[in-house]
Amino acid sequence: MTTTDYNKNMxxxxxxxxCIGCHSCEMACAECETNGQESMIHIHYVDRKHTIxxxxxxxxxxxxxxxxxxxxxxxxxxxxxxxxxxxNTARCIGCSNCVMACPFGVPNKKEEAELMMKCNMxxxxxxxxxxxxxxxxxxxxxxxxxxxxxxxxxxxxxxxVNKFIFGDQEVKTKVNIMMPKGSKELKVH
Amino acid sequence: MAKLPVNDELIIxxxxxxKQYTPKDGFKGVSEPDKLVKTHCCYCGMQCGIQLKVKDNKxxxxxxxxxxxxxxxxxxxxxxxxxxQNNHPxxxxxxxxxxxxxxxxxxxxxxxxxxxxxxxxxxxxxxxxDSFAMLSGVSLTNxxxxxxxxxxxxxxxxxxxxxxxxxxxxSAGGGNKKAFxxxxxxxxxxxxxxxxxxxxxxxxxxxxxxxxxxPIWEARDNGAKLIVIDPRxxxxxxxxxxxxALRPGTxxxxxxxxxxxxxxxxxxxxxxxxxxxxxxxxxLASVQDHTLEWAENITGVxxxxxxxxxxxxxxxxxxxxxxxxxxxxxxxxxxxVVGCINLVLATGRIGKPYCGYATITGQGNGQGGRxxxxxxxxxxxxxxxxxxxxxxxxxSVWGIDEKDLPGKGFSAWExxxxxxxxxIRGLLSxxxxxxxxxxxNNYVRAALEKLEFYVTIDFFLSETGRHxxxxxxxxxxxxxxxxxxxxxxxxxxxNQAITSPGKARKDSDIIKELxxxxxxxxxxxxxxxxxxxxxxxxxxxxxxxDYYGITYEKIEKNMGVFWPCPSLDHPGTPRLWxxxxxxxxxxxxxxxxxxxxxxxxxxxxxxxxxxxxxRVVSQYLSGCQTRRIGKLVDQYPEPxxxxxxxxxxxxxxxxxxxxxxxxxxxxxxxxxxVVETIREDTIFIPYHWxxxxxxxxxxxxxxxxxxxxxxxxVCACKIEDTGIKAQDSQLSDAFQxxxx
Ligand code: SF4
Ligand code: SF4
Ligand code: SF4
Numbered sequence: 001m002t003t004t005d006y007n008k009n010m011x012x013x014x015x016x017x018x019c020i021g022c023h024s025c026e027m028a029c030a031e032c033e034t035n036g037q038e039s040m041i042h043i044h045y046v047d048r049k050h051t052i053x054x055x056x057x058x059x060x061x062x063x064x065x066x067x068x069x070x071x072x073x074x075x076x077x078x079x080x081x082x083x084x085x086x087x088n089t090a091r092c093i094g095c096s097n098c099v100m101a102c103p104f105g106v107p108n109k110k111e112e113a114e115l116m117m118k119c120n121m122x123x124x125x126x127x128x129x130x131x132x133x134x135x136x137x138x139x140x141x142x143x144x145x146x147x148x149x150x151x152x153x154x155x156x157x158x159x160x161v162n163k164f165i166f167g168d169q170e171v172k173t174k175v176n177i178m179m180p181k182g183s184k185e186l187k188v189h
Numbered sequence: 190m191a192k193l194p195v196n197d198e199l200i201i202x203x204x205x206x207x208k209q210y211t212p213k214d215g216f217k218g219v220s221e222p223d224k225l226v227k228t229h230c231c232y233c234g235m236q237c238g239i240q241l242k243v244k245d246n247k248x249x250x251x252x253x254x255x256x257x258x259x260x261x262x263x264x265x266x267x268x269x270x271x272x273x274q275n276n277h278p279x280x281x282x283x284x285x286x287x288x289x290x291x292x293x294x295x296x297x298x299x300x301x302x303x304x305x306x307x308x309x310x311x312x313x314x315x316x317x318x319d320s321f322a323m324l325s326g327v328s329l330t331n332x333x334x335x336x337x338x339x340x341x342x343x344x345x346x347x348x349x350x351x352x353x354x355x356x357x358x359x360s361a362g363g364g365n366k367k368a369f370x371x372x373x374x375x376x377x378x379x380x381x382x383x384x385x386x387x388x389x390x391x392x393x394x395x396x397x398x399x400x401x402x403x404p405i406w407e408a409r410d411n412g413a414k415l416i417v418i419d420p421r422x423x424x425x426x427x428x429x430x431x432x433x434a435l436r437p438g439t440x441x442x443x444x445x446x447x448x449x450x451x452x453x454x455x456x457x458x459x460x461x462x463x464x465x466x467x468x469x470x471x472x473l474a475s476v477q478d479h480t481l482e483w484a485e486n487i488t489g490v491x492x493x494x495x496x497x498x499x500x501x502x503x504x505x506x507x508x509x510x511x512x513x514x515x516x517x518x519x520x521x522x523x524x525x526v527v528g529c530i531n532l533v534l535a536t537g538r539i540g541k542p543y544c545g546y547a548t549i550t551g552q553g554n555g556q557g558g559r560x561x562x563x564x565x566x567x568x569x570x571x572x573x574x575x576x577x578x579x580x581x582x583x584x585s586v587w588g589i590d591e592k593d594l595p596g597k598g599f600s601a602w603e604x605x606x607x608x609x610x611x612x613i614r615g616l617l618s619x620x621x622x623x624x625x626x627x628x629x630n631n632y633v634r635a636a637l638e639k640l641e642f643y644v645t646i647d648f649f650l651s652e653t654g655r656h657x658x659x660x661x662x663x664x665x666x667x668x669x670x671x672x673x674x675x676x677x678x679x680x681x682x683x684n685q686a687i688t689s690p691g692k693a694r695k696d697s698d699i700i701k702e703l704x705x706x707x708x709x710x711x712x713x714x715x716x717x718x719x720x721x722x723x724x725x726x727x728x729x730x731x732x733x734x735d736y737y738g739i740t741y742e743k744i745e746k747n748m749g750v751f752w753p754c755p756s757l758d759h760p761g762t763p764r765l766w767x768x769x770x771x772x773x774x775x776x777x778x779x780x781x782x783x784x785x786x787x788x789x790x791x792x793x794x795x796x797x798x799x800x801x802x803x804r805v806v807s808q809y810l811s812g813c814q815t816r817r818i819g820k821l822v823d824q825y826p827e828p829x830x831x832x833x834x835x836x837x838x839x840x841x842x843x844x845x846x847x848x849x850x851x852x853x854x855x856x857x858x859x860x861x862x863v864v865e866t867i868r869e870d871t872i873f874i875p876y877h878w879x880x881x882x883x884x885x886x887x888x889x890x891x892x893x894x895x896x897x898x899x900x901x902x903v904c905a906c907k908i909e910d911t912g913i914k915a916q917d918s919q920l921s922d923a924f925q926x927x928x929x
Contacts, residue, residue, distance in 0.1 A: 016404055019397040020424040022806045027269040027402060027820055033220055036213045049844075050836070052424050052866050136253045137264045139399035141406055155410055 006081045006127045009147050009150065013160055014056055015178035018142040021045065021054030024093070025143055032122060032133055037109065038121035040086075041134050056142060059084060059106045059119035060164075061174035067098035067107055067118075072138035074114075075116070082174045083123060087116040103166050103188070121174075159183050193655055194287040194636050197880060203292065204650040205279035206812075210819035211250075218244025226686035227254055227322060230268040231328065231666035232551030232809045234676035235260065236402050237268050238748075241667060243687045248275035248667060248686060258748055259378060259677070265399035266807050270818045274665055275687065279649050279817055281662035282691025293650075293660060295297065298692065305617075306706040308658070309345065312615040319595070320792065322349035322613045324603050326620030327558030330671030330683055332388075332721040333696055334554065334590045335569055335711070335728065338562025338617065340700050343587055345707035348595035349613060351565040355601040357555050358519035361548030365525025368534070368773030368779050369765075371733045372559065372571060373676075376509070376545030377677045377751065377763040378591060381541040382407035384509040386414045386501050389439065390529060391515020391902075396806040398513075398549050398676070414505075416498050417788060418443065419515060420867035421831070421873060430858050431498055432814075434868050437801045438788035438903040439488040440516045440731035445476040445785060446484030447499040447666075453534050456503025458537025465769050466534055468780035475782035476505035481575040487785060487869070502532060507543035515803070516552060518901040521786050522893045526781035540766030541780070550676040552810065553666075557674030560734035560752075565598040566917040568647035569725060570732020579732075586728045600897035602627060602890055610637040615642040617697065619663065622651040625811035625879040628888035629854045629897045644698055651813040662693035669695050672744065677763075679749040680739050697721065730755070733772055763890045788903040792843035792870075795853060796905035798836070799871040802884045803902075805921075812877035825921040828882050829862040831873040832908075837863045842910045849909045850874070855886035860915035872908065876901070 007125075026039040042057045065084045069175040075091035076098060078084045087098070087107075094114030098107045107118040122132030130136075135145035144151055149162060160176035163185040177186060193200065194210070219874045224240035229236040238257025241249040251272045253262030266850040277920055281690040284301035285293040303456075312321050323341045327334065341350035349572075365372040377720075381387070383533040394401050402425060409415060417426035418440070435443055451457050452473055462469050481492035490637050499628045502508060503696040512679060516525035530546065538544035550556045564567045565603050567609050569586075572579035584591040599607050605627065627633050637643065644659040645651075654660060667686040689695060697718055704713040717740050731739040738754035751761040756835045772777045792799060807824035809815045814821055830848055844863040850872070859874065859882065867873055876884040 017428055018402070022265050022399050022403055023397070023824055024264060024266045024269055027266045028264070030271070030820075031211070031215070032633045033315075034216055037211055048862075048864060050865050052422055052427055054424075071607060089351075101836070123752070133253075136255070136262045139260075139265045140395070140402040141263075148409055154407075156411065 002091060005129050008081055009130070010126070010145060011148060011151070012132070012175045013059070013144040013178055015142050015144070015155070015158065016055055018140045019043070019054045019056055019180070020140050020142070022139060024137050024139055025056065028133040028137040031117070032124065034124055038117060040117060040170065057104065057106060058122070058175060060104050061121060063172040063174070066101045066103065068102040070097045071117050072097060085092065085120050085123070086118050086120045089115060092116050103118070103164070105170055131181060157181050161186055164188055193789065194289050195292045197633050199292060199656070200650070200655050203474070206462070206816040207279055208822050209273050209277050209817060210820035211627050213699035216244070216247070216520070219899070222249060224274045225252055226667070226684050228262065228686060229681055230272055230553070230668065231274070231672065231814070232267045232553055233398055233414050234552060234555045235249045235265055235398050236553060236664070236673055236675040236681055237400050239264060239268060239271070241272055242585035243686050246687045248272045250782045252521050257746070259675070259679070260400045263400045263403060265820060267809055267815060268825065269494050273818045274814055275667060277649075277817055280690065280693070281648055281650060281660060283662060284692065286659040287658050301661060302702060302706060305661070305703065306661050307642045307643070308837065309616060312641060313346070318346045319348050319598065321345060321347050321615040321617070322599070322607070323347065324601060324604065324616065324618040324621045324623065324660055325350065325352040325563040327352060327354045327552040328666070329558065329860045331557040331561055331680070331725060332555060332671045332718045334558045334563045335561040335725040336697060336700055336721055338569065338589060338713040339562070340704055340711070340823065342595050343589055343712050344704040346593070346595065347596035349565070349607070351601040351604060352558060353601065354552065354555055354559045354564065355897060356626055356899065356901070357514070357551045358517055358548050359509055359559070360519070360522025360898045361512070362559055363523040363893070363896040364530060365548070367523070367527055368530040368821055370774070370822055371765070373556065373678045373734070373752070374545070374547030374676060375765045376547065377679065378404045380543050380545045380764060381405065383507065384408055384413055384631070385410060385507045386416065386419065386505040387417045387508070388502060388510045389425060390418035390510070390512045391448065391517070392511055392513035392549055392913070393515070393564055393803060394549070397551065398802050399806060401549065414501050415502060420868045420871050423891055423914050425607055429499065431492045431494060433494055435488040435490050435500060436868065437799050437871055438442050438519060439785070440525045441521060441783045442479065442484050442487040442785040443495060443527040444532060445479040445496050445500065446481055448472070448531050448535060449476045449479050449521065450481070450496055450499035452505045452530070454500070456499070456505060457535045459499045460511040461537025462535065465771070466778055466780055467775055472531055472780035472782050475784055481911040485536065503536065507541070508536065509545045509547070511547050511549055513549040515615045515902060517548070518898060519903065520638060520789050520891050520893050520900045522898050523895040524786070527781040531729055531780050531783065534780055535776065540764070540769060547676065552699055553716045554675055554837065556678060557680065557751055560674070561729070565600050570729035571734035582731070582852070583728060586724070586926055597702045602897060602899055605636045608639055611639070614640065616737065617639055617644050617646070618653065619646040622653045622811035622813050624653040625651070625654070625813070625883055625885060627890070629690055629890045629902060630883050630886045631855055632890065645695060651811065659697055663696040663699060664689050666691060671699060672722060674752065675749070679754060680736065680744060681749040682741060682744045720723060738803045758831065788855070789900055790889055790904045792905045796907050798906050798908060800850065800852065800887060800904050800906040801873050801902050802876045802888060803873060804877065805875045808851065809878070816877065827919045828859050828875050828878055828884060830859050831845040831862050831864050831867045831923060833867050833869045834863050834865060835869045838860065838871070838909055840910060843906070847911045847915050848885060849911055850906050852887040852889070852904055853907045854889065857884065858880070858911060859887050860919055872906065910911055
C-alpha cells in the first residue's frame with residue numbers, strides 16, 4: 001500500500017438519469033483481473049412493464065460501513081482512502097451478514113466460493129492512477145470518476161448527493177448520486 | 190445446387206454459433222501483454238477507439254483508449270466484448286468444400302481456388318459475364334471495399350456487384366445527394382454537443398450507437414432541448430423534452446406538418462432560403478394541406494405535440510438533426526430523409542458552428558463503404574458508374590479501356606430476384622449474411638438453392654455461408670491494416686494486431702489471388718494495404734468523396750482526418766458547407782417535396798397489426814459475430830416481441846408466453862414482452878437471429894424506388910398466443926420485472 005498513488009480528490013458519481021441499461025459497465029467490471037469474470041456492479045430494470053428505466057447498483061463505500069460492522073470474521077475493512085474493500089478471502093466465512101445488513105443491497109455472496117464479493121472501486125486501477133473500468137467505459141456518462149470540480153462543471157443542472165436517509169438512519173458515502181440541482185439528501189422509503 | 194449439405198443442427202454443432210466466454214482468470218498473458226494496439230471497435234459506425242492487448246499473436250483483452258477524441262475510452266457492451274472474436278472456437282481455419290450428406294470438408298487452398306475459378310469461368314462462358322454476381326459488406330475497410338469494386342468490374346467483369354450497405358443508409362445517401370449533391374453527415378459530433386435543440390428521429394441511439402448518447406447528454410448539460418421521434422420509448426426518450434410516438438411509416442407526414450408550422454409562424458431563415466437554396470416554393474406548396482389535425486390523424490401524434498416540436502425547432506438558434514434506419518428502411522426512405530432535411534434547410538441551420546445534420550451509419554464502415562465503389566451504381570470517390578467522364582477517369586486509374594468497364598448492375602435485393610429468374614447463376618459473397626439480413630428469408634433461401642455455384646469468403650460460417658459450395662477463410666478486423674470512415678466522416682486507422690491463424694488468409698490476399706487466376710493479376714499487384722489506400726486516394730481525387738490528401742501517416746498523427754481532403758496540405762473538413770457551395774448542379778441546397786405515401790403493406794382485417802423491426806444493444810446486425818460472444822448472447826438470448834398491454838389484452842396474450850406472429854411471408858414463434866413503452870397498434874421484434882428466430886422471415890421485400898432499400902420497418906401481421914410458457918433460457922434480462 002505504500003507504493004500507491006491513490007488520488008483522494010477523485011470521486012465516483014452515479015447519474016441514473018443517463019443510464020441506458022446497456023450493461024457495458026458490468027462486462028467491463030468483469031474484465032478486472034481480480035474479479036474472475038464476475039461483475040461487482042449490477043444493472044436492473046426498475047419495472048420493465050412500465051418504463052425502460054434501469055438502475056445501477058455499485059458499492060457506495062459508506063463512511064461507516066454496516067457491512068464491515070456486522071462482519072463476525074472481520075473480513076471487511078475500510079482503508080485509509082475511504083474505500084471499503086471486498087471481503088478478505090482468507091477470513092470470509094460466507095455467513096451473508098453483510099448481504100443482509102447493507103442498506104443498498106450491494107454485496108453478493110458467491111455460493112460456490114462461500115465468499116462475499118463486492119466492488120472495491122477498482123482498487124487495482126485507481127491505486128495506479130487509472131479510473132475504474134465501469135466509469136471509463138460507460139457510454140452515456142451515467143458513471144463518472146473524477147474530481148468534484150470536474151463533475152460540477154460538466155453537470156450544471158445536477159448536484160452530487162452522498163447523504164441518504166433510511167428511516168431514522170443516516171448514511172454518508174464516498175460515492176455520490178447525481179440529483180436535481182440543489183438536492184441535499186436522498187430519503188429512501 | 191447450393192442446398193444445405195446436411196441439416197442445420199449438424200452444421201451448428203460443428204461451426205456454431207457457439208458462445209465464447211473469457212476464462213475466469215482472463216486469457217493467458219492478459220496482465221503482461223506483448224503489446225497494446227490502438228485500433229477501433231469492429232462494429233457500428235461510431236468506430237470507437239480501443240486498444241487491444243496482444244500476447245503470443247492472440248488478442249487476450251482490451252484497455253480503453255482514453256485519448257481517442259470521440260469516445261475517450263467509452264464503449265458499449267459489444268465494444269467491451271469484441272476482443273473475444275479472436276481465438277474463437279468457431280473461427281474458420283481452412284478452406285472447405287461442401288460434401289453432400291457429410292457437410293464441409295477441409296481442402297487445400299489450391300483445390301479451393303481451382304474450383305472457384307473454374308466455376309466462375311464455366312458459368313460466365315455459358316451464360317455471360319453478368320450471370321456471376323458478387324455481394325460485399327461494409328464491415329470491410331475502405332481498402333477492401335475499393336479493391337472489391339475494382340475486382341468485380343476488372344477481374345470478374347460483372348456489373349452485378351452490390352453490398353449490404355443497401356440495407357443500411359442508402360436512403361440517406363439518396364436524400365443527401367438530392368439535397369446537397371454529396372453524401373456525408375454535415376458535421377462532426379463536436380457541433381452536436383453545443384446545439385440548442387436536437388431532433389433524434391428513427392434512431393435508437395441508446396442501443397445502436399450507445400457512445401453517441403454522451404455528446405447528446407453533453408448538449409443537454411449545456412441546456413439543449415431533446416426531441417425524440419420514435420414509435421417506442423427508447424432509453425434516450427425516457428427523459429427527452431418531447432417524445433413523439435408516431436405510427437410507423439408516417440414520418441414524412443409529421444415532417445411536412447412541422448414544415449408548415451415553421452412557415453406559418455415565420456420561424457424560417459428567409460435569407461438563407463433565398464440565397465442558398467432552390468425548390469422552396471414547390472416544397473412549401475406540397476405541405477399546404479398538411480394541417481396539424483391531418484398530421485395527427487395520420488401519425489397518431491397529438492397536434493399540440495407536433496406544434497410544440499416545430500416551435501422548439503423553429504425558435505432555436507442552433508440545432509442538430511439525427512436520423513437512422515427508423516426513417517430510412519421504408520419504400521419512401523428517400524422521401525423521409527429529404528423531409529427531414531427540409532426542416533434543416535428551412536431554418537438555415539447548416540454549415541454554421543453548432544448546427545448540423547447527420548444520418549448515423551449503422552455498420553462499422555457504413556460511411557466509407559458507400560464511397561469507394563462496391564455499390565452497383567457507383568465508382569470510387571462517390572462517382573457515378575453511368576457518367577461518361579467518371580467512367581473515363583476511373584478506367585484510366587485502373588488501366589483498362591472504358592468500354593470494358595461494366596455499367597450499373599442489380600442492387601442486393603434485385604440480385605436475389607435475378608437468381609430466381611435464372612439470370613444470375615453464380616455468386617461470390619464476402620462478409621454479407623443475406624439469409625438473415627434481407628427481408629423475406631424463405632425467398633432468399635430459395636434463391637441460394639437455385640445457384641449453380643456459390644463461394645463465400647468469411648471468418649465465421651454464417652447462415653448464408655452454410656449454403657456455399659466453397660468456403661474461403663478470410664480475416665478478422667484485427668488481422669489487416671486499413672482505414673474506415675466513421676459516421677462523422679472521419680477516416681481512422683485500423684491497425685493490424687495479429688496475423689491470421691491456421692490457413693486463414695487476409696481478405697485482400699484472397700482477392701488478389703482470385704484476380705491473378707482470373708487473368709487480372711497485373712491490376713492487383715498491391716504490395717500491402719497502404720498501397721491499396723494510395724490507389725484509392727488517386728481514384729477518389731476530384732470526386733465528391735475526395736480522399737486524396739489523406740495518408741496513413743496523417744491519420745495516425747491527427748487521430749483521424751475528415752473527408753473531403755483534396756490535397757496533402759489540406760486539414761480535412763469536419764464541418765461541411767461553411768462556404769455555402771453545395772455540390773448540386775446549381776450550387777444550391779435543394780428543398781424536395783416529400784409527399785406522404787402509404788407503406789406497401791397496410792394493416793387489414795386479416796393482418797391487423799403493424800410489425801416493426803430493429804436492434805438491441807447487445808447484438809449487432811445479422812449477429813454472425815455477436816451471437817458467438819457468451820455474455821452478449823446471455824444479455825438477450827433470443828428475440829422477444831414487444832407488445833403494449835392493451836393490445837396484449839385484446840389478444841389474451843400473457844407476458845412470457847410464446848406468441849405466433851404471422852405475415853403473408855412466414856411465421857415466427859417468440860416470447861411476448863408486454864411493455865408500455867411501445868405504441869398500442871405496433872409490435873416490435875429485433876432482427877439479429879437466423880432460422881426459426883428470424884424476424885426477417887416476416888418482413889417484406891418491397892423497395893424504395895430510388896435507394897432500393899427494403900421496407901424493414903413496416904409490414905402487416907397477426908398474432909396468436911400459443912398458451913405455452915417460454916423457457917427461462919429464451920428470456921432476456923428485460924424479463925426481470927415479470928410478475929408471475
Ligand atoms: S454500500 Fe453496502 S457493501 Fe458498500 S460499504 Fe456500504 S454497507 Fe458496505
Ligand atoms: S455502462 Fe453506464 S449506461 Fe450502461 S448500464 Fe452501466 S451505468 Fe448504465
Ligand atoms: S458497437 Fe459501436 S458504440 Fe459500441 S463500442 Fe463498438 S463502435 Fe462503439
